[in-house]
Amino acid sequence: MNRIPTSESANKCSTCVLGQFCLPVGLNQEEIGKIDSLVTERVRLKKGDALYRQGDTLTAVYGIKFGTLKTEYTLPDGREQITGFHLPGEMLGLDGIGNNQYQSNAIALEDSEACIVKFNEFEILARQIPSLQHQFHRILSKELTQDQRHLLSLGSLRAEERLASFLLNFSDRLAARGYSPSEYHLRMSREEIGSYLGIQLETVSRLFSRFTESGLIQIKQRHIKLIDMDGLLELAGKSSAIHCATHT
Amino acid sequence: MNRIPTSESANKCSTCVLGQFCLPVGLNQEEIGKIDSLVTERVRLKKGDALYRQGDTLTAVYGIKFGTLKTEYTLPDGREQITGFHLPGEMLGLDGIGNNQYQSNAIALEDSEACIVKFNEFEILARQIPSLQHQFHRILSKELTQDQRHLLSLGSLRAEERLASFLLNFSDRLAARGYSPSEYHLRMSREEIGSYLGIQLETVSRLFSRFTESGLIQIKQRHIKLIDMDGLLELAGKSSAIHCATHT
DNA sequence: CGAGCGTTTGAAATCGGTCAACAGCAGTGG
DNA sequence: CCACTGCTGTTGACCGATTTCAAACGCTCG
Incomplete structure (x- = not known):
């Protein structure tokens, strides 16, 4: 797992094809430009690497640039529960906002890359761009819906x-x-x-x-x-x- | 289910004992005062009443004032999955933000009351009060964590x-x-x-x-x-x- | 080419589900 | 005040989907 500046590969939100799934949904060009300066680094993960682990202090949330990740809980007795498989354009680390610690492990299932969204800077920007704020709320909400559908699957x-x-x-x-x-x-x-x-x-x-x-x-x-x-x-x-x- | 102005019963966020669980966490007195003008109505529910139903257009999210509610999905073939039991101070309706429609039914398990938080007004206020914005993010995130713990329970x-x-x-x-x-x-x-x-x-x-x-x-x-x-x-x-x- | 996972398949065991009868309590109305 | 009715909860017996244990197979990678 290593960090790379996004400029290096010249991939910014404003040109990213994943815009339609990720943070920029509903933003105009000018607004997306502001996100570019927020997301200045990405993380490169090899298969098996952890993007974050349960208990790590949260400083950022992530958008998947490419690859596939799983999120999981591990029980002390060794049992583990995978709570999600995550594709490009989806956001990760949201469960860590609640008390500033990630609640799960996020592991790459193949070589992957994730964009780093520094969370305190993000909140500042979200206060300035209503559509960004709203999109973030939508993302969190859809994540909830997804988990509840999953609950329905396991329960019924x-x-x-x-x-x-x-x-x-x-x-x-x-x-x-x-x-x-x-x-x-x-x-x-x-x-x-x-x-x-x-x-x-x-x-x-x-x-x-x-x-x-x-x-x-x-x-x-x-x-x-x-x-x-x-x-x-x-x-x-x-x-x-x-x-x-x-x-x- | 009927609506009552909060002034009627003189219960505002600024004096509500549930402040420590609900939206006001982390806000100072002045900021909480601003929420008072946001939350001007409550809904009174009798046992069995629905606070909202799957498919209803979202205009508000709710904070439970007193009582107990369940949220559930119903399958076409009659099977149903209860996704949560909700106590005073918890917020409901968050799963509807994603696409402006509630994704589940919220039903009162006993006579209950919920504070109405008009969502578009809320977003405006959240942009003005950083700690309110952050608290809302925390609430959503904790909801995610709660659901994932529930997944762990059902799955493992x-x-x-x-x-x-x-x-x-x-x-x-x-x-x-x-x-x-x-x-x-x-x-x-x-x-x-x-x-x-x-x-x-x-x-x-x-x-x-x-x-x-x-x-x-x-x-x-x-x-x-x-x-x-x-x-x-x-x-x-x-x-x-x-x-x-x-x-x- | 061989070691080591990951996967498939079989057989036996079991947890929880299904079906069914009954008990307890609450509300209704005579 | 007491049947009557209906809903909720308890308990038993049996059943079956899924788990568990075990063995064999076949990729993949060093």
Whole structure:
């Protein structure tokens, strides 16, 4: 994990393609320009690196520039719960604002980069730019909604429903970023998927096999192809629309 | 559900005992005075009334003045997931900011009252009062942390661990509000507890019986007495400190 | 090429779910 | 004041989805 000035790679918010997901949503060019001076550094992470860890003092929140991260809680007895998988344009570290300490670990699942948003400077700027303030509120709120949908999944759905909606959720979020909605690479292990969904890795594996037999998907290693979207929707979504992209 | 002007009952933020949990945390007297003019009305709810419903357009967020509310998602097939039980001083409706529509139903579990915070006016004021802005960020962030702890519970704990940490969580939150940490009234049914914890009402009932036999609690109807806190902590918390009051 | 994960698959065990009967208490109305 | 009714909660018996334990397979990377 090392820091690099954003100028080095000449990537500023004002030119970033992720603007439509991230902090700049709803801002005009002039306002985005002001953010450029706020976000002057990025962090480069290698697979497995931590962006932050539970207990670290919060000084910044982050926007994912590229890559995939997971956030997780670890219990003293070794059990762990993954609370989210995070894609470019999403913000991380928000759970640390409450008492100035990150409440979870954020770990890179592949080589990734995150933009550093110094939080006290951000709050100052947000007071000057109403649309920035509002967008931040929206981001926090959507994060809440996302977690609550996840709660619904863990609390009310059966294993196959959870997995189906997980696959569709990724499909939507990747599609929104211009990737194929029907074919993508899972950056996480079966165990991590299981942790996220509150089931065992063996169950995940068995379900993938079952879905394949039913002609719903094709999967080879971590490369997955969604064959029968309607079938998956029926499994996951007949009962709900949990997967539906709440990530803008 | 009817609206009443706050002046009527002469209860303003500046004199409200819940200030230590709610929006005014960290504000000085003068600043709190400004909030008074923002929060000019309250809503009175009878048991069973909805403060808002999924899909309603958001115009305000709420602070609970007294009473207890639940927030829930309902699936088309009838299953429902309760995502939270909310006590005085907590804010509600935050999940609606993301796209201007409440994402859940908020239902009163007993006669309750909530202060109306008109959201667009609030944002204006928050730009003028840095400590108000920051406190709102903290509230949102803590809400996130709370949900993630809940995720951990549903994803990684066994039924008895979930119930034990549920009881301790309430204990802490009530204690913070000046009530007894060891004896309180459950405002929700076994079914609602089960929904919140992702288990069946029969399981909740059986566990209460088991806890009673083990001398951990005494329970009569919905009145519960926590006898052996350490024992409960061992069940719930040996593996974690999930229950620990994140609500300020 | 071999070591070591990550993954798949099978068989047995179990926690919690489902179905069902009943008990307790609250409210209603005769 | 006491049935009657209905809702909430308790308890039992059985069932089944998921976990657990175990073994084998197959990438991937040094």
